[in-house]
Amino acid sequence: MLEKVTPGQVEEACEDLKNRTLLSLPGYFGRLIYLASMRDYNTGQYYHDGLAKRFSEVTAAEALAKCHREVFQLLLRSPLEEVVGELERYIGSTPAEAHQLFDTWERLQPYRVAVPSQSSPVLAEFFTSNIKIALAILKHRQSKNS
Amino acid sequence: MTDMISFLTVGSLLLVVLFLFLRRTIPAPAKIENLSDAHEALNALQSELLPDWFVDRLFSEKDWKFARGHASTHIPSLFDRERKTVALSWLKQTQEHVARLMNFHLRMARQRPDLKPFVEIKLTLEYAQFQLLCKLLAGLIRMVGPIRARSVAGYAVNIATHLGAVSEKALADLNNAVPVNAGD
DSSP: OOOOOOOHHHHHHHHHHHHTGGGGHHHHHHHHHHHHHTTTTTTOOOOOHHHHSSHHHHHHHHHHHHHHHHHHHHHHHHHHHHHHHHHHHHHHSOOOOOHHHHHHHHHHOOOGSOOOOOOOOOHHHHHHHHHHHHHHHHHHHHHOOO | HHHHHHHHHHHHHHHHHHHHHHHHHHHSSOTTTHHHHHHHHHHHHIIIIOOOHHHHHHHHHHHHHHHHTTHHHHHHHHHOOOOOHHHHHHHHHHHHHHHHHHHHHHOOOOOOOOOHHHHHHHHHHHHHHHHHHHHHHHHHHOOOOTTTTTTHHHHHHHHHHHHHHHHHHHEEEEHHHTTTTSSO
């Protein structure tokens, strides 16, 4: 029998996830990448051991999906200048060399997997397009500084 | 006076011809399975394609100015290219969803005993205006870019929003008249 989850339980799990994990991550872009990484590439299902133990597997999966959609929406609604700032913040928090990251991201476009699965094609296209422009801006800034 | 009578006669005849033409072009009565398709199209329009925040972002002058503020020819041209591509996708999908709704509306209207021809004709004219605006907007986006075409986009969005609201009301009426889960 399928487990029934109430919106209240999902909301509670969301708050828990935000307070314990998401707030410690660097900016919205970092949170988006983290939430996307909680999703199984084959099934599209979200998994989080700690959250599943505190709530239930189904509640945890729904809370992760909800938080993922919320962070994605926030980035979509942000002006391009803020998206650039968020991306810069994320790049600064990773151990990778910036120029290496720019090249890899331009070639492989790994940020495409950060889009929540139920997003409409136009919203997904707008997001990836914004990241492409933001990357070009950051790369340009870096080349000017070096 | 004679001019007035001729004008009214010609106008009435045109309306009758338009009404008959519309009735003839409707392929088949609405089936209950089309309900979910209409709901899906309405939901996509209202929650993804037509919200103000998304249209504002897509046609944002602020973003355009920000991209132009960089001393590079590559960034503004990349920005223009990217925005143009997304704006054309947005326009195509908006047109498709509105067309699905109008198709459903026409099929449904044929079965209504309380059909109001003048309301239907007004709606058809509005839809024709929307299609015309979309063609103009697509041309403008290609020629001058989405940012300079945003006022036309605003008109198209207003009409699409109104057509969506009319369909929403019709769907609500239909849902009230049809038992829940009846074939949907």
